[in-house]
Amino acid sequence: MGTIETQVAVVGAGPAGLTLATLLRERGIACVVIDKFDRDQLLARARAGFLERRTVQLMDRLGLSKRLRTEGLPHTACEFRCDGEVVRLDYADLCGDTPSFVYPQQEVVSDLLDGYESAAGATLLGRPVVGLGTERGLPVVRCADGTAVRAEVVVEAAGQYGPVRAALPADAFTEYDVRHGVRLLGVLAQTPPFAPHTVYGQHADGFAGQMLRSPEVTRLYLEAAEDETLDDWPEERVWRELDARLALPPGALRRGPVFDRSIVEMRTRVVEPMHLGRVALVGDAAHIVPPSGGKGMNLAMADAADLAAALGRHFSEDPGGDVSEVLAAYSRRRLADVWQVQEFSHFMLHLQHGPRPGTPDAGYVEGLRRARLFRLRDDPAYARAFLERYMGPELAPGL
Structure with a gap:
C-alpha cells in the first residue's frame, strides 16, 4: 500500500497495455502496469489469434517473436465457400511471401509479459482498480488494496468496461455502438x-x-x-x-x-476522441470491430505502438509541453486508421453473412x-x- 510515482500508469495487461509498457520502458520512460487479473488468469484467457504483418514485425522489433515464428502458423491463404464454389486466395501469389501468422493471443501476452518483467518492468497484477482521482494536477489510479499510482499520463487498456474509462464523464466522448x-x-x-x-x-x-x-x-x-x-x-x-x-x-x-x-x-464500437486530458484510451477501450476480419488485437497493438512513440518524443524532447496536445494528436492519427479498419471489417461482415430470409x-x-x-x-x-x-x-x- 502507499503511493507510487511514475510517468505512465497503464491499466490493463493485455496485448495493448503490455506492448505500450514494453515500448515505453525501451525508451527509458517509467511505467507501471496494473491489472485485476494475476499472471495465471491473464494467460488462461483464450482469445484472438490472427496477427497482421505489422503485428509480427512489431514483435520482431521488440525481440519477442522467437516463439511466434517457431510455434505460430504462417497464414498464407484464405478460402470462401458458397453453393459449391470455392474461392481460394493465396497471399504469396498475389502479395509476395510476407505472411501473417496465427498465434493465440494468450501466447502473445505471455511473450510480452515475460519480456517486460525480465527487463525489470513494474507490474501490479491481481490489483483491481477502484477509482481515478487527481492530486497536484496529476491523475491518480487507486487500487482496491489501497495502493495509489500517481502518473503524468494514465492509459486505459482494460477494454470497453475498464475502470478508468468508467470514471471519465460520458459526455466528453462521442460513441458509435452498432449491433x-x-x-x-x-x-x-x-x-x-x-x-x-x-x-x-x-x-x-x-x-x-x-x-x-x-x-x-x-x-x-x-x-x-x-x-x-x-x-x-x-x-x-x-x-x-x-x-x-x-x-x-x-x-x-x-x-x-x-x-x-x-x-x-457481431458489434461495432468507436469512441471519439481517444483521450481526455492526461488520459489516453487504447484498444477495446476505444474501439471494437467484429471478429470477421481478425483485426481487434492488431488494431490495439497499433494504438500502443503509436502512443509509445508519441510519449517517447514528449518526455525526451518537450517534457514541459502540454501532454494533452500530444494525446489529442495521437487520437487524430489513430482514429484515421481505426475507421479504415472499421470499413474493412464491415465489408468482411457483409461478405460472410447474407441477409436474413424475408x-x-x-x-x-x-x-x-x-x-x-x-x-x-x-x-x-x-x-x-x-x-x-x-x-x-x-x-x-x-x-
Missing part, C-alpha cells in the same frame, strides 16, 4: 484443422467458419439464431452443422472434444454479396487489394 443483428457460436475444439488456412462458408442456414489456432486446436464458428443459447448447441449439432454448412465430405473435419463455447454478437431487399443484398465474392475469384487486381488489407499494412517507420 449488426448477427450472432455466432464460437467453439474451440481439440481437433486439427481440415484445411491449412482460414475457411469462410456461406450457406442458406447461416455462416460457418474455420479459424486456425494450432496444429491440434481449431476455432470454429456457426451463425446462430437471435433467440438461441448455448443449450441449443450440443456437440452433435455443432459437428453436423459444420459439415453441412462447409460442404465437407464425411470425416474431413475430425471430431474432438469442445472445451470452450461462447456466443459472440428481410427487405434480401435478394438484392444477397446478389451484391455474391458479386463481391465472385469478383474476388475473377479479378486479380481486386483480390490483391483485398488481401493487402486482409494481411494488414507493414509496420510504420519509427514505431
Whole structure:
C-alpha cells in the first residue's frame, strides 16, 4: 500500500497495455502496469489469434517473436465457400511471401509479459482498480488494496468496461455502438484443422467458419439464431452443422472434444476522441470491430505502438509541453486508421453473412454479396487489394 510515482500508469495487461509498457520502458520512460487479473488468469484467457504483418514485425522489433515464428502458423491463404464454389486466395501469389501468422493471443501476452518483467518492468497484477482521482494536477489510479499510482499520463487498456474509462464523464466522448443483428457460436475444439488456412462458408442456414489456432486446436464458428443459447448447441449439432454448412465430405473435419463455447454478437464500437486530458484510451477501450476480419488485437497493438512513440518524443524532447496536445494528436492519427479498419471489417461482415430470409431487399443484398465474392475469384487486381488489407499494412517507420 502507499503511493507510487511514475510517468505512465497503464491499466490493463493485455496485448495493448503490455506492448505500450514494453515500448515505453525501451525508451527509458517509467511505467507501471496494473491489472485485476494475476499472471495465471491473464494467460488462461483464450482469445484472438490472427496477427497482421505489422503485428509480427512489431514483435520482431521488440525481440519477442522467437516463439511466434517457431510455434505460430504462417497464414498464407484464405478460402470462401458458397453453393459449391470455392474461392481460394493465396497471399504469396498475389502479395509476395510476407505472411501473417496465427498465434493465440494468450501466447502473445505471455511473450510480452515475460519480456517486460525480465527487463525489470513494474507490474501490479491481481490489483483491481477502484477509482481515478487527481492530486497536484496529476491523475491518480487507486487500487482496491489501497495502493495509489500517481502518473503524468494514465492509459486505459482494460477494454470497453475498464475502470478508468468508467470514471471519465460520458459526455466528453462521442460513441458509435452498432449491433449488426448477427450472432455466432464460437467453439474451440481439440481437433486439427481440415484445411491449412482460414475457411469462410456461406450457406442458406447461416455462416460457418474455420479459424486456425494450432496444429491440434481449431476455432470454429456457426451463425446462430437471435433467440438461441448455448443449450441449443450440443456437440452433435455443432459437428453436423459444420459439415453441412462447409460442404465437407464425411470425416474431413475430425471430431474432438469442445472445451470452450461462447456466443459472440457481431458489434461495432468507436469512441471519439481517444483521450481526455492526461488520459489516453487504447484498444477495446476505444474501439471494437467484429471478429470477421481478425483485426481487434492488431488494431490495439497499433494504438500502443503509436502512443509509445508519441510519449517517447514528449518526455525526451518537450517534457514541459502540454501532454494533452500530444494525446489529442495521437487520437487524430489513430482514429484515421481505426475507421479504415472499421470499413474493412464491415465489408468482411457483409461478405460472410447474407441477409436474413424475408428481410427487405434480401435478394438484392444477397446478389451484391455474391458479386463481391465472385469478383474476388475473377479479378486479380481486386483480390490483391483485398488481401493487402486482409494481411494488414507493414509496420510504420519509427514505431
